[in-house]
Amino acid sequence: MKDQKEIIRETNEKKIIQAAEQVFARFGFKGATTEMIARKAGLPKSNLHYYFKTKLQLYRVVLERILIEWMDAAEVFDQYQDPKTALTHYVEAKMQFSRNRPLASKVWANEILHGATVAGDFLRTEFKNWFEDKKQIVENWVQEGRIKPVDPYVLFYMIWSVTQHYADFENQIEILNNDEPYNEDEYQQKTDDVVNMILTSVRV
Amino acid sequence: MKDQKEIIRETNEKKIIQAAEQVFARFGFKGATTEMIARKAGLPKSNLHYYFKTKLQLYRVVLERILIEWMDAAEVFDQYQDPKTALTHYVEAKMQFSRNRPLASKVWANEILHGATVAGDFLRTEFKNWFEDKKQIVENWVQEGRIKPVDPYVLFYMIWSVTQHYADFENQIEILNNDEPYNEDEYQQKTDDVVNMILTSVRV
């Protein structure tokens, strides 16, 4: 049974983490201030420091949550044996992630861009394992002649970069779209086009 | 004829701009300190402020130079009428840019990621004009049946994101490559693969 304090702690931590993600996405780690995060969470700054000792610790928590979401979204890749189906669902999931969680994508992009100092451990362990596994699947597809011969690295980097571009560069995209954000239908259309081009690029 | 002071000014400004690009790429605008930039340029901090009144002004200069380089590298697109040749040279130029100027790419990515507050003007004018022009070329190719029907936006975002990924996410790439940077041959191989996949995706 959760007691009163525990509930308060959980709700406040959640509010802080959500606010932190917004501020980190917009201003980066150094550019974000604990004051901005606290205000967005509706708490005084000292309360934030009560729940998270340091800004770095809060940042770690935010990143960790993003990684978990990222891995969850990637599971869809394993659920289909057919290359076309697996790739279609995977690319669609990535495009949806960019649509629903652009802030998460931006925080991640910012982290890698500036040296992956915090995410480095995760990349070298869990992430690398995940990737080696997927790489093997793609290599099998190639050997079985089910897709055109492609370097798995090049394929995955293409999928990641293209899909994440719709989140990380949304400001640029919006400007080129006459300062209009995509509506649901338009975004679905882009998603279909991206899926189609990637499938075509491996000839499935 | 340039006098002594002018020469000193030019060399020092150049040193500062180059140092600034490195520091902005690594730490972002807010994360970069004028002290770090000055030290890397081999000057006292007050000298930096003598040449560039504010950090923001220095940042603007750095960004502007990057944009000029970017546009220069893009000119290759206009020099060929054949879709296959034009796309090949363009993608190769972009891949070379990521290889030779990863810092420039990162500064740009960081700028867009965090709201394009400084580059917004450029994007809405010069950049948009440039893009509208290229968009028309691609649409013509489609109408003439020389490439598969594709949304020009989706095609360009694919080219930009994939090529820039090799600069902006190089930390992640290096980790997945067992903490080894790509050598020249490997990078050339990736370049060929990227070109090939993009050409295939539009069926030329």
Place this chain on the structure above:
DNA sequence: GTCTATACGTTGATAGAC
């Protein structure tokens, strides 16, 4: 044009009353 010293604002973090 160069450099030391410094003013001034901002920010991460804490103390201590409630």
Place this chain on the structure above:
DNA sequence: GTCTATCAACGTATAGAC
């Protein structure tokens, strides 16, 4: 668990001697 007051550190920018 909350909040006001406060501090120490840092970072931008400038003054003024050389």
